[in-house]
Amino acid sequence: MADGMTSRERLMATLRGDPVDRPAVSFYEIGGIPMDPSDPDPFNIYNDPSWQPLLSLAEEKTDLIRMRSPHMQPSPDNCHDEFFRSHREIVNGSWITRNELHICGRTLAEVIRRDPGIDTNWTIEHLLKSPEDLELYLQVPDEAFEWIPTVNNLIESEQEVGERGIVMVDTSDPLCNAAALFSLQDYLLVAFHRPDLFHRLLEKCSRALYPRIEKVSREFPGRLWRIYGPEYATVPYLPPRLFEEYVERYTTPIVQAIQAHGGYARIHCHGQIRDVLPSISRMNPDALDPIEPPAQGDISLREVREQYGDQMVLFGNIEVSDIENMDPAEFEAKARQSIHEGTAGTGRGFVLMPTASPYGRTITGRTLLNYLTLIRLIGA
Helix, strand or coil: CCCCCCHHHHHHHHHHCCCCCCCEECECCECCCCCCCCCCCCCCHHHCHHHHHHHHHHHHHCCEEEEECCEEEECCCCCHHHCEEEEEEEECCEEEEEEEEEECCEEEEEEEEECCCECCEEEEECCCCCHHHHHHHCCCCHHHHCEEEECHHHHHHHHHHHHHEEEEEEEECHHHHHHCCCCHHHHHHHHHHCHHHHHHHHHHHHHHHHHHHHHHHHHCCCCEEEEECHHHHCECCCCHHHHHHHHHHHHHHHHHHHHCCCCEEEEECCCECHHHHHHHHHCCCCEEECCCCCCCCCCCHHHHHHHHCCCCEEEEEECHHHHHHCCHHHHHHHHHHHHHHHHCCCCCCEEEEECCCCCECCCCHHHHHHHHHHHHHHCC
């Protein structure tokens, strides 16, 4: 057992499977994504005074994992603006963003709403609404999606966090980029009934995504990555055989590109993962999150640790809804159970972490108390 470790040392040792002085603890987006409490923008929920103690707690007591994506610039051949238009305005107090695709004499539109009291975006109209729309989308030249990533901002974030933590590179997978073009209903219809067409879309998304990941992995080697999107193919949405087709097939090359330069690939997959864990394991990732407990998930942290803990570092498995709603005594018992299940027996490593972050403007006293319980129990 190592002692006196910095957060950076603790997290990197965890990823390698080396001994640590205590399990690491992360508040996920809190301390992870940029949150500026001094920004007076009415759409910035984090400037509410109730958020300040929680933001300070994350910065001072957790093992920080800064979630960052590389900055992008268009390639010399990029023709994005020939096909895509975007307009943004405030309507009835909400930001409304309208994104349009102009192709073959038709206009396809996506509409996104952002309300001032909630830190999330609602897609109220999706770009693609039918297989015919998808056929049009596939005619957009690949050059319209060519963007060149730069790692300067990742290096700056790493220098800023210092020994308080690490930078985790954030990327979608091809399935995430493809599925998000549709409403859930339309996505499932195409994925089920037009696999030939959906594979063409996944291949198109892969051609845009893979070179970016390879470049960043090469220029920013040896770091942790989070790959999100696989949950689009879990039960009850799609059967395991389609997880193999749509995730394992297209996400494995991302894992391999990251690991080729000494990096660590973490698969992010909410929901029911029991039946797809064999497929996830075959992708050979270094870590898995957030391993939601039943009933949101369908497998216990103990079972995942016993079956796959020697292969993967496990991040989780505290439901954010429990942090916000559960009685503090009941929550403490549940948190103790997660710590026990995540560290019992042998395993590569465990990071105590919520499954998500609150997204409302006000943090209640109960919520703050339950976050404090995580810090107390882990000994941070």
